[in-house]
Amino acid sequence: MPESAAATAPRAWEVVLQSIELDLLSGRLGPGDHLPPERALAATLGVGRSSVREAVRVLEVLGLIRTNVGSGPSAGAIIVALPGGGMSALMRLQVAAQGFEVADVVKTRLILEGSVVTELAAGPADLAGSARLLDAMDSPHLTEAEFLALDAEFHLSLAEAGGNQVVTATMAGLRSAIEAYARAGAASLPSWPATSARLRLEHRAILAAIASGEADAARRFMHSHISGYYAETHLSSH
Template sequence: MPATTASPRAWRTVLERIESDLLEGRLRPGERLPSERDLATELGVGRSSVREALRVLEVMGLIRTAAGSGPQAGAIVVATPDGGMSTLLRLQVAAQGFPLADVVQTRIVLEDAVVARLSADADRDLDAVHALLAAMGADQLPAADFLALDAGLHYALAEASGNTVICAMMAGLRTAIESYVRAGADRIEDWDAMATRLRAEHHAIVDAIEAGDTAAARALVRTHITDYYTAAGLVPAEH
């Protein structure tokens, strides 16, 4: 049995393997992926890394996963990564190596555009966003779960904007963003206070969007992003 890789980037090994199988036709829609255990053993990574790669593929709409046992359990291929999706897969693999400052700057540009578009759209649908806000308000929510919901919230805003290019770019950067955000959480002494602050900021951003206040929504989302990275000591404070 190969040694298990504990590197935080081990999920990339899994993603690259499945990407190759999809692009070269070794895996096709309707076929099932090997089990988490088999992939972990074959590739020498932990099962958590396998789950991370599968989650990325599910967000992209390439696979569907089902818990439990039996013929319907596991991950099944539901789409083939053609054209832009192939590029997006490669972005996911590359994004983990991007400099943090570049990721933060790109995230600000994208999310600024998202909230500007949403605040100007009277027909916006934020039901998914509100559901995530409610989930993030649960008592004693572990930091890892909170941050997973946080990433989902920002992605849901991008989806609600209706801009498919921005949505694809956010999906492509999502794992890199989550990785940096989780690393920052470990540096924050009072996580409960930070979670309370982030909840308030999320609600303020959504309130500004729903009020049609574009200027406020843009200012709030930019501050929300930069302040977290600064508080976590990931980027220097601006003077």
């Protein structure tokens, strides 16, 4: 195989990922269905079982499947969601397969989410789902990972409330990248309790500004919220 072809050939776990996604998009697999056993997938696709496990892990992170150990009808990997449209599916694969530079994700978030909150503040918007997520984030029993997963879902919920399907698909595609850099940054924080408390207050301020129709304040709060965490975790120096 020429060197250029070898450089662009998909890795084994990407082959598995693409095969499963094709089954999801074509309807051969849907919510409630189980993935074939690890051994069967490996044999069918001509890859190692470790590659199957890596692809399954990526799909679980993206929220498309859930895995359960043990035996019985609930064991194994079960489909719980489908890719949310062509753009979302493409971007999710891009994020999972190669990732984006953290700085680029942050810049994109500033553009998209600043626009989202500005538009939400300009007209009536259903913010009940976003508010429920903030209530859930007040639980003192959340782990860092659980808190940050709810955090990412909160930001996605605002995009969904805006009703722009392209923006929503883009945010859904970026979700795994957002969670990944948030988790990576949390490890360098001097005090997770202090940071999480501040994040809760910032979320509430963003939502309050939207509800009161203060578009400039909502955009300013959102920009400060996103940039502040990025700066605090020193991700720019990684």
